[in-house]
Amino acid sequence: MNERELINWIRQQGGTDSEGILVGPGDDCAVLASGDGVLLVTVDQVLAGVHVDIARAGGRAAGRKAMARNLSDIAAMAGVPFVAVASVTLPKGDEALGCEIYAGLREAAEAFGCPIVGGDVATWDNPLTVSVTVLGKMPAGREPILRSGARAGDAICVTGALGRSWQSGRDLTFTPRLAEAAELVSRATPSAMIDLSDGLARDLRHLCDASGTGAHLQAGAIPLAPGADLAGALGDGEDYELLFTLPRAEAEAVAATGLAGTPVTILGEMTTATELLMTDSTGTGPLPETGWEHRT
Amino acid sequence: MNERELINWIRQQGGTDSEGILVGPGDDCAVLASGDGVLLVTVDQVLAGVHVDIARAGGRAAGRKAMARNLSDIAAMAGVPFVAVASVTLPKGDEALGCEIYAGLREAAEAFGCPIVGGDVATWDNPLTVSVTVLGKMPAGREPILRSGARAGDAICVTGALGRSWQSGRDLTFTPRLAEAAELVSRATPSAMIDLSDGLARDLRHLCDASGTGAHLQAGAIPLAPGADLAGALGDGEDYELLFTLPRAEAEAVAATGLAGTPVTILGEMTTATELLMTDSTGTGPLPETGWEHRT
Numbered sequence: 001m002n003e004r005e006l007i008n009w010i011r012q013q014g015g016t017d018s019e020g021i022l023v024g025p026g027d028d029c030a031v032l033a034s035g036d037g038v039l040l041v042t043v044d045q046v047l048a049g050v051h052v053d054i055a056r057a058g059g060r061a062a063g064r065k066a067m068a069r070n071l072s073d074i075a076a077m078a079g080v081p082f083v084a085v086a087s088v089t090l091p092k093g094d095e096a097l098g099c100e101i102y103a104g105l106r107e108a109a110e111a112f113g114c115p116i117v118g119g120d121v122a123t124w125d126n127p128l129t130v131s132v133t134v135l136g137k138m139p140a141g142r143e144p145i146l147r148s149g150a151r152a153g154d155a156i157c158v159t160g161a162l163g164r165s166w167q168s169g170r171d172l173t174f175t176p177r178l179a180e181a182a183e184l185v186s187r188a189t190p191s192a193m194i195d196l197s198d199g200l201a202r203d204l205r206h207l208c209d210a211s212g213t214g215a216h217l218q219a220g221a222i223p224l225a226p227g228a229d230l231a232g233a234l235g236d237g238e239d240y241e242l243l244f245t246l247p248r249a250e251a252e253a254v255a256a257t258g259l260a261g262t263p264v265t266i267l268g269e270m271t272t273a274t275e276l277l278m279t280d281s282t283g284t285g286p287l288p289e290t291g292w293e294h295r296t
Numbered sequence: 297m298n299e300r301e302l303i304n305w306i307r308q309q310g311g312t313d314s315e316g317i318l319v320g321p322g323d324d325c326a327v328l329a330s331g332d333g334v335l336l337v338t339v340d341q342v343l344a345g346v347h348v349d350i351a352r353a354g355g356r357a358a359g360r361k362a363m364a365r366n367l368s369d370i371a372a373m374a375g376v377p378f379v380a381v382a383s384v385t386l387p388k389g390d391e392a393l394g395c396e397i398y399a400g401l402r403e404a405a406e407a408f409g410c411p412i413v414g415g416d417v418a419t420w421d422n423p424l425t426v427s428v429t430v431l432g433k434m435p436a437g438r439e440p441i442l443r444s445g446a447r448a449g450d451a452i453c454v455t456g457a458l459g460r461s462w463q464s465g466r467d468l469t470f471t472p473r474l475a476e477a478a479e480l481v482s483r484a485t486p487s488a489m490i491d492l493s494d495g496l497a498r499d500l501r502h503l504c505d506a507s508g509t510g511a512h513l514q515a516g517a518i519p520l521a522p523g524a525d526l527a528g529a530l531g532d533g534e535d536y537e538l539l540f541t542l543p544r545a546e547a548e549a550v551a552a553t554g555l556a557g558t559p560v561t562i563l564g565e566m567t568t569a570t571e572l573l574m575t576d577s578t579g580t581g582p583l584p585e586t587g588w589e590h591r592t
Contacts (some may be wrong), residue, residue: 006386006394007417013402018411021379030413032379032431035331043381043416043429050420083317083328085339087427090302098302106309115314117326120339120427121303124346131383131416131427133339135328 023146026210028076028195029136031144039082040136040144042073048127052172059097061172063104063130069197070134071112071176072240076195077144078181079136081114088121089129101130112178142185145244150192150211152272155251158243159262162200163228165238170225174240179260181242188250199237200267201287205276207243214273217287219280223265230280234288245270319442322506324372324491325432327440335378336432336440338369344423348468355393357468359400359426365493366430367408367472368536372491373440374477375432377410384417385425397426408474438481441540446488446507448568451547454539455558458496459524461534466521470536475556477538484546495533496563497586501572503539510569513583515576519561526576531586541566 011025022038023031029040046066048054054062067084074081086105090098098121109116114134138144159180165171177195184190194207200222208215222233246254248269255264271277276287307321318334319327325336342362344350350358363380370377382401386394394417405412410430434440455476461467473491480486490503496518504511518529542550544565551560567573572583 006391009395010398010415010417013398018409021411021413024411024413025415030379030381032413034335035333037331039330039335039431041379041381041414041429041431043383043414043427045383045385045416045418045427047385047418047420050418083314083326083337085326085337085429087339087341089341089343089425095302099305102306102309113314115317115320117317117320117328118337118339119306119321120341121306122341122343122346124343124423126345126422127420129385129425129427131339131341131425133337133381133429135335135337135431 027147028073029079038138038144040074040077040079041133042070043131043133044069044073045129045131047129054128057172059100060104062128063101064108065172066130066132067105067108068174068176070132071108071114071178072195074134074136075176075178075181076193076242077136078142078185078193079138079144081112081178082135082137083117084109084114084132084134085118086116087119087131090121090123091127092123092125095123097128105132112176145185145190145193147192147194147207147210150207150213150245150270152213152270154191154245154270155248156215156217156243156245156267156269157251157255157264158223158241158267159259159264160239160241161223161225162196162239162241163225163232163236165236168225168227171238176240177242177262180262183259184244184254188246188254190244190246193242193244196239196241196243197237199235200243201234201289203243208276214271215268215276216271217268217278219278221265221267223263323443324369325375334434334440336370336373336375337429338366339427339429340365340369341425341427343425350424353468355396356400358424359397360404361468362426362428363401363404364470364472365536366428367404367410367474368491370430370432371472371474371477372489372538373432374438374481374489375434375440377408377474378431378433379413380405380410380428380430381414382412382426382428383415386417386419387423388419388421391419393424401428408472441481441486441489443488443490443503443506446503446509446541446566448509448566450487450541450566451544452511452513452539452541452563452565453547453551453560454519454537454563455555455560456535456537457519457521458492458535458537459521459528459532461532464521464523467534472536473538473558476558479555480540480550484542484550486540486542489538489540492535492537492539493533495531495586496539497530497583499539504572510567511564511572512567513564513574515574517561517563519559527586530584
């Protein structure tokens with residue numbers, strides 16, 4: 001059983017049909033009924049040697065990344081950050097790293113109005129781990145955008161440009177697309193949304209699986225980050241851009257202006273089939289099942 | 297800077313005066329305004345080799361402990377568990393351990409009505425980590441019991457018996473005192489409460505510091521777990537019992553019956569001084585500053 005199979009096994013365990021749980025495991029955030037509104041909850045971790053090279057990045061960037069990954073999950077629901085908690089495990093003798101991690105966590109949290117309200121710190125004889133949980137809310141009158149609402153015929157859009165995130169260091173400096181998501185739901189009616197962490201090919205598969213649709217991409221439309229090629233845009237991962245679906249006319253309006261200063265590109269459309277196809281200059285075929293696996 | 301100094305430094309950073317945050321870092325849980333009620337949030341982790349010996353305990357017990365530690369924090373506010381999320385880091389090649397961890401997390405969560413609504417799993421070449429965040433609610437009309445409300449003259453009470461938790465394996469099998477806390481607030485008006493994780497001496501100090509009081513313990517009154525001595529009861533830690541303060545007459549009523557089948561003992565009383573004193577057969581002196589540090 002590998003990591004992915006284990007995650008799938010856990011999701012199949014069910015048992016979250018309790019009162020107050022509107023969406024359980026399997027979307028970017030869980031969605032809970034809370035008082036007169038809903039609450040979003042997401043958790044994500046950053047491990048030294050897996051998600052961040054501490055020697056290269058430093059503690060502050062590692063902390064920033066740990067927070068920003070979670071904020072990206074809130075963005076993927078079109079939510080608004082509320083508060084965060086963090087647990088940090090520090091290599092014994094390197095407690096100063098804790099201050100850097102906290103500074104980075106807080107820098108990202110404050111930039112997006114998400115105060116850190118609690119945490120746990122422990123030391124051990126192993127590398128750094130940072131686990132962050134972020135709670136979010138929805139703006140009044142808005143529903144969270146799930147992965148499962150895409151319809152055949154919807155256009156597929158993405159913010160920003162894809163590929164080479166890790167190599168370029170963009171995995172450490174990316175901006176969670178909260179402002180973009182907020183503008184999107186104010187201007188259009190997205191049917192489904194996900195943030196790109198595993199790579200376009202894998203994350204589009206997640207969105208199609210959740211929605212019961214297929215998809216057809218135009219290779220030439222995929223926006224490439226500087227130095228990236230198509231394979232990297234499909235599979236490198238850690239882009240932390242938003243992938244969303246919406247009616248074609250809305251997509252054209254959004255792509256014409258971008259969102260909150262970030263370009264938006266139409267990549268293709270959702271289909272009634274269940275397969276993922278891509279058309280390039282040589283013809284149409286299955287979308288390569290590439291995707292990004294963490295390095296260790 | 298050691299672990300404790302780092303935690304204190306983080307708490308001093310402040311910056312949690314935002315709207316909706318009723319209690320920030322420093323209590324058993326953060327307290328948030330949420331719709332028409334309050335939300336409790338706590339995070340705690342279990343690390344292989346620090347908080348659990350996996351070879352001795354197995355994955356299921358480790359998962360159970362990770363969840364139960366957080367439920368104990370909810371109990372310390374007299375809250376009710378709502379939902380949990382967990383992030384797990386598994387040694388590469390030991391993904392089967394993930395199933396055991398999840399089973400343990402879920403066993404404890406289900407026993408206390410706290411479904412797991414999300415998580416993150418990663419693998420790496422280092423030992424197991426399990427970080428759990430639990431959200432709680434307050435029963436209608438109840439306020440969370442903070443550490444800061446104790447008054448001079450209040451009696452000091454504890455549930456259960458203390459000491460030798462780690463040596464006896466009670467750290468793996470303890471029952472979060474949720475039922476005891478619920479009965480307590482239905483029958484009495486506790487002024488302050490904390491769960492005992494660092495040992496009676498340290499945790500009483502936390503409670504006194506938060507309340508601006510001192511305390512005076514009667515050594516002979518401290519309930520000792522089987523095989524434990526006074527030093528162990530003061531300093532071993534990981535008891536996960538509730539330490540609380542309340543008016544003397546209420547304390548006597550509660551001690552006479554126990555709470556939810558668990559014995560309650562009066563240990564002493566809160567004072568106007570700021571020091572912590574203990575009286576034993578040889579006289580009265582400062583409470584030993586012993587306390588439990590994790591093993592690595």
